[in-house]
Amino acid sequence: MSDFIKHPVVSLPDRAPEPVFSKEELVFTEAEKEQIEAFRAQYPTPESAVMKTFWLAQEKFGFLPPEVIRLAADTLGIPFSLAYGVATFYTQYYKAQKGKYVLDVCTCFSCQLCGGYDMLRYLEEKLDIREGETTEDGLFTIQGAECLGACGTAPMLQVTNGPYVHNLSREKLDALIDALKAGKKPPFVSVTLPQDEDDLGGNRRSDAEATEVGQTPPAAETFE
Template structure:
């Protein structure tokens, strides 16, 4: 089924706001791609062309940008993209064990999507949560830190039930009151 992608009036108003932040017409392409990806779930070629048309940019330029940045989904992904960090600190603290556990659990390999279209797994580069390893990010959104197999089970069960994990605020250890474990 051919799908046509369009921006709504509200999207276009938002795009105008984005454009106002930059002095030229090329610069808004990244935030507008983000907006498009949030709306459509991906930025496949048809969406890239929509972005190019909307911003009056060459389609090739938009394609070049999409393919450069790993967070843009140039092709459709699962509803939940599990980006498991495996770079150094996570590697040291069991990132690959978590990755393989998720792979086995979902029956797919990193880079693949489950048949039901619910999950994709990616082994990704450092997400900047090195102290909270192993960890993963879900669909470019929330970070899940200090992963254990049990925690992964809970998260995946939750996602299956449509529950996105909540943002975990991790205070600096030196701020924690040793008795209450709270800041102050």
């Protein structure tokens, strides 16, 4: 976002892009169609099911180029323009090919104060790419993200619209990258409040894959 403040330029999207997927690839299986039909049945109008359908399509195709958006719209029977507007609205829908792991490092106010940019720059250095870029092996994409709603455990990041990694430090990032390179996605971590340790025995969730006790966030070394 900081780049946008310095250079607030919105570019025109390619209005006639070459399709990425061939006609043969652009199909939903029967099972997927059934699933989409089930999404549609959950809402009074088919327009409402567009977000879940996109999610399904993104898991299948990896990202949402215009032809996939059109496929989703046609499957639901809604206008392509409406679906395209929704897809461009949400940053979690990837309109371009990304790395296998997308690391959304929060750089919004709270995280920034607690070192969000320190973490982002460290990752850039470590992976030798800039924010918004993908590593050559296609494994990692780094992005700066706006508030992901976990200010209490700042700084933090999210892995490919999935699990959060809390209370980041350089060591933790090293470990995370190593684990991801080994094909191990971080678990869903439930963070408990430190004051609950004494009174409620930690008040840990029994259904969480992992738990962690909250800690006082560090102060940032740099701001932008």
